[in-house]
Amino acid sequence: MLQAKRWIAFTAVALSCTPAAQAADPIKIGFIGSLTGPLSTLSTDMKDGFNLALKHKGGKLGGVDTVVAYGDDQANPDTGKQVYERMAKSENVDIITGMAFTNVMLAVAPTAFKDKIFFVNSNAGPKELAGASCNYYYFNPTWHTSALSEAAGRFATQKGYKRIFVIAPNYQAGREHAEGFEKEYKGEIAGRARNKVGQLDFSVEIGQIRAANPDAVFFALWGPMAINFVKQFNQAGLNKKIDLVTAGFAVDADTLPALGDAAVGIYNTSQWSPDLPNAVNRKFVEDFEKEFKRPASSYASQGYEVGLLLDAAVRDSKGKYKDDKVLHDAIMSAKYESVRSYFKFSANQNATQNIYLRQVVKNEKGNLTNKTVSSTPVYADQSDPYVGECKLAAK
């Protein structure tokens, strides 16, 4: 009798142990975003886009239990590093994503590479990480910083603007935008201004533009900077004689409601548009608006795309996603339908894609949105100019 009891107890223990031993470890994503402060709209949109993708996949990336840890870098490189340390050391994340700003990325990236934690960029990536400092652990499925500005430069040349004034914020990404535009724009640069990051009063720069009297202004500003610049530009009456050209992020779903009619007609270049004709994009745009009661922005599409990419990668890893080599190769060759119709990784693990020309229009409901001007992209099948500098590409 005693013997039998022992056996039952043993079996019970053995049975209760097996499921725990078999269940796979969850995949852990660290979402480091600038979630508070004046520039928080970008990361918030990316976060909502990413979560929508996760929801579409039943809360499991590639069918595997998924844990997402959130951290707020406050758009500050030092804070970003601290948040990263917490994620890497105490939350044991496998992949980080979500950062909106180049200066935070450049602060976090080297440590992540040393720790062998995958960094999947959900926003524009700096040129170093595409070129000389490219890394096995770094993927940028989104766009390299100057991609949209280069396309805007090409458009401005085609449009026949003779003199253009260029304004961009005075930090790395801003300079990359300005250089990208000027590289592709063949006319004369009527003047340049470098504003402070997060600057909200552009009266001085608007005075400079008035004095330079160009045909058009290229402004590489985003979030509240873009809103205030365009509003103040119009309030000063400059919109009557000077055109505005920009990259898609400046006049997107996150800024258009605040911009209102001031933005109608502005030409801009983007890798994504709410009206791109593919089924994945249609579902994304519809569901995003249903879920969050606001239209999807490019940033939201980027977050969503990272979700789709990781879902496919984890699925293709076939349970071995804790193995760096397996996960790396699965991300690189992930098979899924992109919201951008066309996307693949180039050799430096950055995006190869199309860049479209869009224009801000009023839709039938009277809301502002972007419309692709032509289904022929400004740039087709574009990778970035830094592939050659990347050691990974040489292999």
Next chain:
Amino acid sequence: MLVFLFEQLLNGVQFGLMLFLLAAGLTLVFGIMNMINLAHGSLYMIGAYLVATLTLKTDSFLFGLIGGVALTAAIGVVLEMSLLRRLYDKDHLTQVLVTFGIILIANQAVQEIWGAQPIMTSMPPSLSESVPLVGSFDYPVFRLFIIVVGLLIAALLALLITKTRVGMWIRAGAADREMARAMGANINLVFSLVFGLGAALCAIAGGLLGPLLSINVGMGESILILAFVVVVIGGIGSVQGALAGAVLVGVVDALGRALIPMALRSLPDQGLADSLASTLSAVSIYLLMALVLYWRPQGLFSR
């Protein structure tokens, strides 16, 4: 070129007058109560949020402004009577610590109530156009409106301080707190009044700048630094000094940002010229402060 300079001068004066509204309260609190109040910027933030919310609720910028300013003044008085009053005889470190704590509490509270996303408000339609000033030079009406309101308040403040009994108490308090108390001035009442006044001025600045800029958590901190620069340049406790210092800071900042890039344009390396120009224009006001302090360590208008 002349029009360009005139425009930048207007921009500088406009920004300077808003800085003055912040600095006036700060310098009085500093001068009369010998109190460093870091939470002054929080009152600016709270004022901006209240004005924006009331403007949206009542659909009138005027009502929003008046209501928001009154509410912020009330918050200022309550803050003074409940907490800050206990700090006047403490050392500066204690004051800094407590008021820094208030900043954190205010930021978190505002974030809980209004959310982390910035609020963008639009200005009243009647003020959102531009008017021709000289020839074909159009200047936004709203910025002119800000300049007019700023000048008006400066004049009212001058009247209040030089012509009224309360103003006399304030001046007496600034000159010698103990003596004023000994001569029978109700110094506690004066302190509360000054604090309420400072809060009201903050709210006016926040309410006016809100539609022009954006309203977000932490907006008070960056502008507070400039307000302290103004107080130090103008001389602690002097309202005229705050006015002079604020306009000086505004104009130097605007002209620096406009002229330094032009001056450096002839440099051969464009990239270097650009980054040098923005760095130099960013430090121009601090350079101004250093120069003023070298010449008059007590500030422009302090004895």
